[in-house]
Amino acid sequence: MMAQYLIALAIVVLSLYLLDYLVNWDITQKGYEKKRARLLAPYVKAQGVPVSVIHIQNVQSMSSSSERCRVPYQPTPSPRHSLTGSTQAAPSPSTAAQRRAHRRLTREDNRYHSEIRTEAVMQALAMHKKQSMVPMPSKRTSVYNQKHRNREHASDSSSDDDSLFGGEDHSRAGRHGQPVLAGGSRQQQQHPQPTHRERHASNSSHGSNVSQTHNQSHRSSAIYANVNIPPSERTGGGSPSTQTPAGSDLDVVQGSRPQYGQPGSALADVIQISRGKESQRASQPPDLTNTNTLQRTDLVNRLNQAHAQSVRVTSSSVMSGLDPDTNSDRSSSGSQTTATGPTPDVAMPVPRPGKVSAKIQQLLNTLKRPKKRPLNEFFQEQEEELAIPPIDPNAPKPEGSTITPTVGDQLVIPSGLPRNLEAAVQRYGSATFKATVATVLDQNGKPSVSLTYGKLLSRTHKIAFNLLNKVGAKGETGVKSGDRVALVYPNNDPLSFMCAFYGCLTAGVVPVPIEVPTSKRDAGGESIGFLLGGLGLQVALTSEACYKGLPKTQTGEVVQFKGWPKVQWFVTEHLGKPPKDWNPPPRQTDDAPAYIEYIAAKDGSMMGVTNTRASTLAHARSLTVACNYTEGEVMVCVLDFKRDVGLWHGILVSVFNGMHVIFIPYSLMKVDPASWMKMVTRFKASVAVVKSRDLHWSLLAQKDHKDINLSSLRLLLVSDGANPWSLTSCDSFLNVFQGKGLKPEAVCPCASSTEALTVSIRRPGRTGANATGRGVLSMQSLSHGVVRVDNENSLTSLTLQDCGQVLPGGVAVVLKLEGTPTLCKTDEVGELCVSAPYCGTSYWGLQGISKVVFGVSPVHSDGRPVGEQTFTRTGLLGFLGPGGLIFVCGSRDGLMTVTGRRHNTDDIIATVLAVEPMKFIYRGRIAVFSIRVLKDERIIIIAEQRPDCSEEESFQWMSRVLQAVDSIHQVGVYCLALVPPNYLPRTPLGGIHLIETKRRFLEGTLHPANVLMCPHTCVTNLPKPREHHPDVTPSAVHVGNIVQGARLAWAQGRDIGSVDDETDNTRKYQFLSEVLRWRAHATPDHLLFSLINTKGQSASTMTCIQLHKKAERIGAMLIDKAHLNTGDHVALIYPPGLDLIAAFYGCLYVGVVPVTIRPPHPQNISTTLPTVRMVSEVSKSAAILSNGVTIKMLKSKEATANVDIKSWPPLLDTDDMSKRKLSVVYRAPTAEMLCYLDFSVSTTGLLAGVKMSHAAASALCRSMKLQCELYPSRDVALCLDPYSGLGFALWCLSSVYSGHHSILIAPAEVEVNPGLWLTIVSQNKVRDTFCSYGVMELCTKGLNTSLSALRQRGVNLSCVRTLCVIAEERPRLHLTTAFAKLFSGLGLSSRAVSTSFGCRVNVGICLQGASSPDPSTVYVDLRALRNDRVTLVEKGSPNSLSIMESGKLLPGVKVVIANPETKGQCADSHLGEIWVNSQHNASGYYTIYGDESLHQDHFSAQLATGDIHTVYARTGYLGFIRRTEMTQSDGERHDAIFVVGALDETVMLRGMRYHPIDIETSVIRSHKKICESAVFTWTNLLVVVVELDGHESEALDLVPLVTNAVLEEHYLIVGVVVVVDPGVVPINSRGEKQRMHLRDGFLADQLDPIYVAYNM
Secondary structure: OHHHHHHHHHHHHHHHHHHHHHHHOOOOHHHHHHHHHHHHHHHHHHHOOOHHHOOOOOHHHHOOOOHHHOOOOOOOOOOOEOOOOOEOOOOOHHHHHHHHHHOOOOOOOHHHOOHHHHHHHHHHHHHOOOOOOOOOOEEOHHHHHHHHHHHHHHHHOOOOOHHHHOOOOOOOOOOOOOOOOOOHHHHHOOOOOOOOOHHHOOOOEEOOEEOOOOOOOOOOEOOOOOOOOOHHHOOOOOOOOOOOOOOOOOOOOOOOOOOOOOOOOOHHHHHHHHOOOOOOOOOOOOOOOOOOOOOOOOOOOOOOOOOOOOOEOOOOOOOOOOOHHHHHHHOOOOOOEEOOEEOOOOOOOOOOOOHHHHHHHHHHHHHHOOOOOOOOOOOOOOHHHHOOOOOOOOOOOOOOOEOOOEEOOOOOOOOOOOOOHHHHHHHHHHHOOOOEEEEEEOOOOOEEEEEEHHHHHHHHHHHHHHHHHOOOOOOOOOOOOOOEEEEEOOOOOHHHHHHHHHHHHHHOOEEEEEOOOOOOOOOOHHHHHHHHHHOOOOEEEEOHHHHHHOOEOOOOOEOOOOOOOOOEEEEOOOOOOOOOOOOOOOOOOOOOEEEEEEEEOOOOOEEEEEEEHHHHHHHHHHHHHHHOOOOOOEEEEOOOOOOHHHHHHHHHHHHHOOOEEEEOOHHHHHHOOOHHHHHHHHHOOOEEEEOHHHHHHHHHOHHHOOOOOOOOOOEEEEOOOOOOOHHHHHHHHHHHHHHHOOOHHHEEEEEEEOOOEEEEEOOOOOOOOOOOOEEEEEHHHHHOOEOOEOOOOOOOEEEEEEOOEEOOOOEEEEEOOOOOOEEOEOOEOEEEEEEOOOOOOEEOOOHHHHHHHHOEOOEOOOOOEOOOOOEEEEEEEEEEOHHHOEEEEEEOOOEEEEOOEEEEHHHHHHHHHOOOHHHHEEEEEEEEEEEEEOOEEEEEEEEEEOOOOOHHHHHHHHHHHHHHHHHHHOOOEEEEEEEOOOOOOEOOOOOEOHHHHHHHHHHOOOOOOEEEEOHHHHOOOOOOOOOOOOOOOHHHHHHHHHHHOOOEOEEEOOOOOOOOOOOHHHHHHHOHHHHHHHHHHHOOOOEEEEEEOOOOOEEEEEEHHHHHHHHHHHHHHHHHOOOOOOOOEEEEEOOOOHHHHHHHHHHHHHOOEEEEEOOOOOOOHHHHHHHHHHHHHHOOEEEEEEOHHHHHHHOOHHHHOOOOHHHOOOEEEOOOOOOOOOOOOOOOOOOOOEEEEEEEEOOOOEEEEEEEEHHHHHHHHHHHHHHHOOOOOOEEEEEOOOOOHHHHHHHHHHHHHHOOEEEEEOHHHHHHOOOHHHHHHHHOOOOEEEEOHHHHHHHHHHOOOOHHHHHHOOOOOOOOOEEEEOOOOOOOHHHHHHHHHHHHHHOOOHHHEEEOEOOOOOOOOEOOOOOOOOOOEEEEEHHHHOOOOOOEEOOOOOOEEEEEOOOOEOOOOEEEEEOOOOOOEOEOOOOEEEEEEOOOOOOEEOOOOOOOHHHHHHHOEOOOOOOOOOOEEEEEEEEEEEEEEEEOOOOOEEEEEEEEEEOOOOEEEOOEEEOHHHHHHHHHHHOOOEEEEEEEEEOOEEEEEEEEOOOHHHHHHHHHHHHHHHHHHHOOOEEEEEEEOOOOOOEOOOOOEOHHHHHHHHHOOOOOOOEEEEOO
16 A cells, blocks of 8 residues: 555656646646656556556646747647648758757747736636537538648648748648548448549449439439329339328329438428427428438439429429419328328428538527627618718717827937938948948858958949949840839848848839749739739849759749849859949939838738838938937848838848848757857847747747846837737746846837838836836727727736837827728727838829828818828828827738727737637637628638547637637627638748738639638628518509509510401311311321431431321220320320320320420439329329330339339330221310320429410410511421420421421430531521520530631521520520620621520410510619519629510510519519410419319409409519510510519518529629539528539638628628539429429438538
């Protein structure tokens, strides 16, 4: 017992010893573990306890709280490679040891550290612990792997500076959690969904559903309904479903709904669970009819391939025109009404929701929480009110008096100073030529290279002489005085830069110092090039080593950098001496430019600040007096010597005073952070110019502190003292090194600006009451621009230190940020402005903005001018303290004004880094900026994550960051993104290039690894939801239209005439069968049809007599084999061709009703066959007519696995029929009898079948004949699907009625040969041709690069008079315009391209005719459109939407625009539902239940006002009518009809009506890699699905851009963004998107998305 006690005591003592070693001697965590294990091994062996399990808890809490104790564990680095793949040169052993010792020190995370901020963050996170987390995004497995590959690649491609000390991010590959896919339930299946690569190589089957995989290269065409057939009608292993009662004709509800716990479980189930109503589900969303995971099949025929199509069937009617909401309310799986009565409730298993559904519900629960700061008012929709942010009435207001400008000390120039900078070089180069002017340290920290004043003078004259005499080709004028030249020198060569700079001054040339351009990760290089071009720069000076390192062409010349002007590179070394009689040119005037310093604006543009010779000299004198510089002093400079404080002190003032400057390269600082202190100690330097970052790094390099002595320092100039977070580094550095001789009064922070140069500086050695100052201020008040002192222990306070006083000879004021430059009050934060002779004078070449920045005239609050002097804006935000002290709390570049409150990017960074930075953030590299979305700024945070962070850990950290920022700053983060380590663009010194990062984010080229969008919590200025006023009656609207003199919206095609039933000659035209018999007798050999194959050859033809005889044989077969009666229904299942036409007329010959059905796809039978089965069953087909190939497919094993062969009606093969002639041809007693049934699945998933009478069919053909002037001598080319709507009428009916020759081209043939259709049109000189949008899109994309080949083959489209697209939607103006423009080179006239319009109640309403006016286009306001208003605007107006006329009304068609709710007639140019009256209206919906309620509402509607006597059919489409200035053929003014969209597809959000196509258009425009998109809603949550035409690593770029675009253009917040592969969004045969099917597939986890983002 005693032995164990002693062993334990020894372990504790050794651990405490090692802990002290860890704290005070800078041992790493890994070293600590090794040493501890080695020392404890003898003791632990005796007890048999592994060393690894013995540890001391809370080591971090026992360590010191100072900065130097926060040293994280860093893994061992692996070899780093360059982008080109070559390994970098190995460093020397001593250098490598230094890198290993200090690489963990040069990081950015603790520079913003504050104990108060850390405590505040911890307290804020503790308050949010009980709140539920938002759902994690879902990623595909390949995306996970790619992200880690990106990290490795990004780590390898770090900048040269950063790669000097290796990277600790390569030692561990990173651990992966279980991949989280959108289809979480997919992982529970026996056969999981194959990965993206596996899908191209394998076939898999699941249960009884056999599917084949394919490589999908085109968009899928979902034109089939996937439904579950009742179990009583299927055998062969079909999945079991609930039994339906006897007498039910179709199990359309219960059998097709996924059961609880299955992969297809719907979101509604989760909602019911969350409400505690699992057993009572009164109102359900539409049925999800596919429970199996979608498999991709081999794509041979794009328009015939099918995704599973969800078909909605109401409880009262299978074919329904109801909208999805009405349909969903009736489609309850708990009860089902059929013709025989209701179905009893069925018990449900225990609910287990799918993963996607659960995440959406989790998101909904998050959004249900009330906003933390609800707004009392919303801005209105008017543009001028959108820009006004709401004002917080409780915000603090400034209460002090107006400030008095603070005046600097009088500038007393010390005697003995040189007259100017050139004179300083001449004096010291002659008098003290051996004195050292500058020394630069090498990579080993040794002062190896020095420059004396004598050499500086000599080289200056050499460069000046060669610039003026040797630059330029022979015969050309060289550089002249006043010309601008670029100084391109690396950061480790200040000596060559100094010589070149003073050489330019001596020659009278204006130097422009810039960074060395490189082709590798050169952020912002293009903007620099634009600046150089604006400066008229033609020469660039550089060193020999730098010139050799520039990228070269194959000829050895320097490459032309992007955006750069053509420059001549001039090496400033090894130059010849000037002649003895040469003297420098006379000095230029004082107002001539001395040098130009570039500055990047907040928008990324580069500007050049001009500093004259007078201002440069004045600045040198003022700094000399303020800093007490004297000749011979030694200065240590760590800053960039090419700009800002490093240029002013290290290059200008040092030479002006004859000082010795020791330059510390940035690359050396990363290896040896204490090198500058060693130089201070060695050379007894009195001045050191550093950044707070350098102080922080020096604190951590504790092993190098032994011999440090800083007693010689009288001035430690902190160049970024204007950063509020520099205070921590200054205080910590002073606390540690005060014992090393550092005097408190030597620490002097300064504030600087490129425009105003040195704004203020704390005077060295000055003590007293007002020598220094600091204040603890409330961040809440600072965000409102007010200064309020806060409690020192407050968790939301910010401690500021002063930046000293203004320089001698200067005056400083604080002006309001916005509006007139008015003086601020004493307790108000504003922009610091300086008036001094040393300030910059202008932006080069930008007079307008220069006047705003460099010529500010302050005024008092009452408008009185402060004085005659003008001030220069510094871009710094702050206030004036007592004694003239200047306090800076931010900058304009870092200012983010969100909802009227100001936030500083550095403050946000400090808060983010306080949330466990060591575990997640790579070296503290964070970029914070704001973007403007919806008239307000939104905060974006981009951070580099460590390579060993899992997805789940990173997402949890992101959630904590959101909570911390919200609690401390009371502001929401709009987007938080994580990128791989070393991935963000860098500045030349290794920092984050903020402007380039923002540009990549906005362009969608940042490629983040994780994205979290929070628009719901950030966007609080959405417009007020629209309120509907149901009390406005249609009569009141009608009276208002009369009072206003508005024309009622109606239009009518020309008169078609009436058919006299008494004459046989006109009677035969009422029946298509009679017309065919007449033509077979009158013109038997007249060619009616030609079918074209893929090769462009005529595969088969059919004359009048051939069609008649074949129809007779088919009719005879129907009677002989099927024994059908008159009025029976027959399903026609044929591919597009002539057999379909013959079968149709064969049915008419015997009086049976044909029903055309698209055949199942041979390579996707399991998905497409159920649709065929359903239409056959719903139509009550007594027999099926088909060819041998299709019947063989229906009897195949794959087909019988889905549908039992015995469940089909009799299958009749028309390839095998007798030649028996039909004895008697049936003739209907009246033309109102049923001719055929037209079934179609709408875009909302509704299967609707309409009845077409003989009179309607013949009237439709007669209207098309008159409109298009179709005669027997005409040739018409058809390239569309012949199964429903106007496409069926053109394919099967029109030629027989009109007698013209129809050239039939199946869309599948065009998919194989895109040029087939247009080639046939050209060869046959076709005047009229009809196609679908799918065919037009195929030609536009497939022939984009083949025009020359078509032209060589003689394709000429000048013969085309009418090229009409058959559609049931709003015209796709973009596609038709692109098609017309593309093929205009082949002679196609843009006037020939037009569209048509039809719908279920009337398949042909509009069709462009031969003599019709050209299609017109109008521009409407999109904002008014979503409020059910039509406001016509000019082309190019904001929020304008172009809508093309949908063809001309067919003869005999009359349309009106009616309010869909009140049924009152609308006025001209008012939006409403299109109602149609014509002879070819459908007779009604075909229903198996006999419910006539829909018929009355849809086919027998009457207006409440206006023309109340006419009976109309309701199309279900919104549109408007506008009277144009064009004249019709009858002399009347033309009334154009514009179709806006289907009512069923509209999305009602925030009380406004949105058309999905408008949102999708905005989404597609948001990023060039989005090839298609689709939107739908679920429980008021907007879901956007985008197809990514690029690499999977680009998927996350789309999320913020899609969210921004929808917010900006539609005032909608996107709830879920789903990124999928191309071709996932299903379309039907008409080229229309099947959004409801897409919704069902997403909720059933069947899309296999690349990424799913759930916006908070």
